[in-house]
Amino acid sequence: MKTPLFSEHERLGARIVDFHGWDMPVWYSGIRQEHLAVRRRAGVFDVSHMGEIIVQGKNAPSFLNRMTTRNVAAMGVGTVLYTFLLNEGGGIVDDLMVSRLAGEHRYLLCVNAANREKDYAWLAANNRENATIEDASDSYAMLALQGPQACGIAEACLGFDANGLKPFHVSAWETGDFGMLLISRTGYTGAGGVEIYADPQAAVGLWRRLLDGGATPCGLGARDTLRLEMGYPLHGSDITEDTTPLEAGLDFAVDLNKGDFMGRSALLEQLRQGIGRKLSGVEITDRGVPRSGCRVFKGGRVVGAVTSGSVSPVTGYGMALAYLEPGLCEGETLEVEVRDKMLASRVKKPPFAPATIEEGEALFTHGTR
Amino acid sequence: MDTLIPEGLFYTKDHEWARVEDGKARVGITDNAQHELGDIVYVELKPAGTTVKTGDALGTVESVKAVSEVYSPVGGVVAEVNVELDGSPELVNQDCYGKGWMVVIAFEGAGPSKTAGIMDAAAYKEYLAKEAK
Known part of the structure; x- marks a missing residue:
């Protein structure tokens, strides 16, 4: 499978790998450079392979409360929780982000690409509350804009005050060029920034705007080293x-x-x-x-x-x-x-390295440590 | 990006190169190999004095994502090891045919030119094209 940004990855000369059935960029310039770009400035990742499941209806809060490990029913509109789907034995079916969207009882579950179908089936099979569950993954492209300058780039490119959005909060944002976006103050790098859900049709334009705004394109390789460092x-x-x-x-x-x-x-x-x-x-x-x-x-x-x-x-x-x-x-x-x-x-209790580093700050590499 | 395959070097199917200098062979990994591995973070090589046969492991190259063995394109004795790679393994990415060399082998007999399976630049280029398909 290919994300809406596949042609961009090819254009940028990315090394493509198969990731759970998705042709994804593992790096463009190199894992190390991309990693450091996120720690020092800002990087943008195509994470459109992630799954999006919408759960709604008046019983959605009680259903999600029974299926996840946190108090989803107590979430306010515009908040995000990191939580788990567990099996009967307490084993982790998946880890996920639940965003409470505007509207009465509407939740967006962002799940791992590899688990999308499994999670949907697990939720559907246990839906005693009769909540409405929809695999909406194909309706969303997703970009992660991460790093100390990420919120500034989001504001410059999209007019959205990302620094004004608190961590683990999400906001809908209407743009002229890219339609409606969902902007979430979350990420998988520790370096701060936002994750942006967008219409797949708008993905290429949005991606290019963020690159023009100064974000470095980053692949799954850096995504892995960044999350592991944290x-x-x-x-x-x-x-x-x-x-x-x-x-x-x-x-x-x-x-x-x-x-x-x-x-x-x-x-x-x-x-x-x-x-x-x-x-x-x-x-x-x-x-x-x-x-x-x-x-x-x-x-x-x-x-x-x-x-x-x-x-x-x-x-x-x-x-x-x-x-x-x-x-x-x-x-x-x-x-x-x-x-x-x-x-x-x-x-050593993580993190293994600081989440952000100053431009020019010395690194401890093999040769110098 | 085009893969660099300098003329005058010998190449293996495992993507090592050898350059014959004064009856010895300087050995490293090819541009294609360093590109496939990505950012190299660690190079470990057999010490000088080690006797190797053609195809024996000369050491390991480790990138962020993968580990790969380096095989000797020729039999002989390791005469020199690039100690620079200890502190600066990224030299293999930056200059694989130059500062990123790995070992020098004092070979026995005719050297890489007559070793089975060794290719010249044109043959290696063809081999890469076939491998890509």
Whole structure:
């Protein structure tokens, strides 16, 4: 499948990869440059492959409250929540953003591209409340404009006061050139900025306007290193149907006191029995790059395994998310097995690097650290 | 962007190049290889003195996204290793046929020109075109 911006990616010379059936740009100029552009200035990502599911009707709040882990029924119009769909066992079917749109009971669920059909089917199969559920993914293009200058670029290009919109808030914005946009103060980079939902027909014009406004085109490669630097989990890698939000340390997005919801009793049971593993940050102090599946050792004993790994373009250190035995302290030394070598590492609570950096600020790279 | 394939070098199917200088072969990875790998963050090479056969691993190149082995285009002894790559692995991206070289091998016998499977620039170009299809 191709997003409405595919021809733009080709025009810009992007390296294209298959991402869950989508032909997506992995980079244009290079992952490192794009990563640093977002940390220092602003980058724009085509995230039109993400799924959009609209849930509405007077029973939509009670339905979503039962199907997600947060108190969706208490959301005001124009707010956004990060939450989960869980299965009966408390495993994560998907992580998603719920936006409450204008209108009486109208919610936009932004879900992972790979899970779009699964999520829709899961919601439909459990729709005892008779809410109206629609897979509206084909009606939306989505751009993520991220970085310390992103809100300024949004204002210059669209006339929208993005700095005036609070984080985790969303606003509809009518433009002459691109029609109605939904602008959300959210993102997956930690660097600030907005995510913009637009009519697919308007996507190319909007994308070009943001490039002209000074945003660097960024691919999925930088999207991955940026989120990993912040310690944000990726569904399918760090969180799956076999892991719970409690194991992933994402308790902030679980409201156990709001009443019953899918997976709640399993989470309570897990709390009673104790959490056997915790998703943790690991920084490699030796030279080398951890990868998914690498085993983590402490004093010769296996204490966990890496679920995502890369190298931070900012610090030059290898970084990983790994499920580890609980009870390991910040800074505690570990070894990560990378191919035939044991690399000295330490427990490090993310972020692995600052979310934004000043232009000209020194980076810690392999050569200088 | 056109892939650089300088004349006068020898090329392998695994996308290494070799340049014969004074009875030794300087070895690196091709422009196509560095482009495919993307931003290189780590290069680990066998130390000087290591004996290698044709096709043996000379080391690993790691990019943000992938890990790749570098294979020796020729048999011999590693005579020199590019220590610059320790601190500046990005040289492989910036100048793969120049400052991004990896090792120099003191080869045995006739060297890469007579090694099976080794291509000249024209043959490598054709090989890339076929691989792309």
